[in-house]
Amino acid sequence: MSPSTTRLFNTISRKLETFEPDSGVDPSGRPQVTFYCCGPTVYDFGHIGNFRTFVQVDLLRRHLEFRGYSIRHVMNVTDVEDKIIRRVRETGQPLQEFTGRYEREFLSDLRTLNCLTPTVMPRATEYISQIIDLILRLEGRGVAYRAKDGSVYFSIQGYRDCGCRYGQLVNINPEELRVGERVASDEYDKQSVADFALWKARVPEDGKVFWESPWGQGRPGWHIECSAMSMALLGPSFDLHAGGEDLVFPHHEDEIAQSEGAGLQQPGRPFVRHWFHVAHLLVDGRKMSKSLGNFFTIRDLLAKGFGGREIRHLLLGAHYRETFNFTVEGLLGSRAALARLDECLGKLAVVAGAETCSENVDSPWMRQFLASMDDDLSVSRAWAVVFDWVREQNRLLSVDGISASEAAHALAFWHSVDRVFGLGDKPQDEVPVEVRKIAEERLEAKRIKDFSRADSLRNQLSDLGWAVEDTSAGPKFRRL
RNA sequence: GGCGGGGUCGCCAAGUGGUAAGGCAGGGCUCUGCAAAAGCCCCAUUCGUCGGUUCGAUUCCGACCCUCGCCUCCA
Secondary structure (H helix, E strand, O other): OOOOOOEEEEOOOOEEEEOOOOOOEOOOOOEEEEEEEOOOEOOOOOEHHHHHHHHHHHHHHHHHHHOOOEEEEEEOEEOOOHHHHHHHHHHOOOHHHHHHHHHHHHHHHHHHOOOOOOOEOOEHHHOHHHHHHHHHHHHHOOOEEEOOOOOEEEOHHHHHHOOOOOOOOOOOOHHHOOOOOOOOHHHOOOOOOOOEEEEEEOOHHHOOOOEOOOOOOEEEOHHHHHHHHHHHHHOOOEEEEEEEHHHHHHHHHHHHHHHHHOOOOOOOOOOEEEEEEEOOEEEOOEOOOOOOOOOOEHHHHHHOOOOHHHHHHHHOOOOOOOOEEEOHHHHHHHHHHHHHHHHHHHHHHHHHOOOOOOOOOOOHHHHHHHHHHHEOOOHHHHHHHHHHHHHHHHHHHHOOOOOHHHHHHHHHHHHHHHHHHOOOOOOOOOOOHHHHHHHHHHHHHHHOOOHHHHHHHHHHHHHOOEEEEEEOOEEEEEEO
16 A cells, blocks of 8 residues: 555654554555554543543554554553552452453543554453463573562563663663662562562462462563563564553563563564654643642543543644643633534535545645654644645635535545544534524514514523524524 | 753744744634624744854754653553
């Protein structure tokens, strides 16, 4: 199809690179992209910061699909981990019952934001045997060691002795890591502070959360699940790996170490070809925290009356590598921007009538749009193209300078754009019967030129939360 | 302390060695019974500060100031 037109910043080379997957073709002959995205740890509701990452990753996926790639998208669900175990202990709920709830809530939020469902969503607890096999292999290669308590650690020294490099994603000298005084009590057996747990021996606080292993009862460390699941589902070497920027170190660095330390890759092939990291977001200029009262989940924003489409628009407003400042005012701005867009689309649809037009990727507008997106997902520039287009369409509409087929053609542009943006159609407001009735009365008052009555009826409507606009096609309703 | 991002209009946010996209908000006009929507026009001689290179820098170099993140669980 369209080979290698997209350039993306690769964290591992710290450079903009042409994205070139190397995973052959899918059964239908389309070039395939093997893609792993670090998913949620299901111990609570996801917050707006989490979803910035997932929305930007969704944008990446949609753009690559638009460019003709077939994406095999794997997103893990971390359903065993320290915080989860603590909450399970506190609530007394069974592990699966507890994590299942937050997993469902997460999926529901993804749908709210119109993110495409991953091809596969493996759970860590369903890959325990693969995890154990991987740790055994690391042990066999001398890059993992067993501690007295039955935990197993990754040996960075052993890894280096194999000729591998630790510190591929970040410049880091493990000897200089500033490890806090508070070394976890279950990790004092480590040979080196930078070594990390592959398998954690069972402790009483773990309660019923443990699995049998060659090292006794215990549970997997955090990083190992991603190595095990990604390689199991995508192979030992795959194209693209994404996540939030905070995962660069240590999580992704350790994932590389575990995966390449196992030596399953063909000579010369890396664990991951391309690393994609999304910057964090701030809320009101500060890091989100519950004590500052600037901590928002998707359900919080829905409760404030915002829609998933508005939230998605806002999260899509800034480049993925820039820190983004999220505010409620920004959300109001998104609402206004979408209203302008929807107004234009609505007018075009009226003019187009029954005319339809297939998508045309070769229009000048589309070329500009795609050039922006191909340039490291420059979404702000892409939006500028869209709004330049809106102005031009509005200008033509205002002078009746557009035919039905031209309007259909114009709409096809937007439909192409939206395959990438994924905003979907404007949600249709259900106009209450009462509102319609008042509007009819107002129309009649207007007809007999009783304008004071017409105005008072308009006020009644706005008291009910509705604005009415007079158009040649009759009254148009808009929620205030 | 180490490493890495940022500082561009009231707010959000692009961008380029050759004279500042787009969105929101704001002002004027047209249209409208009044509105709304839309159109047209206006809205940063200026891009954190100070130096340097250059015919020319917001864009390159240096210093400084401020700010955010990572280095510990974190999207």
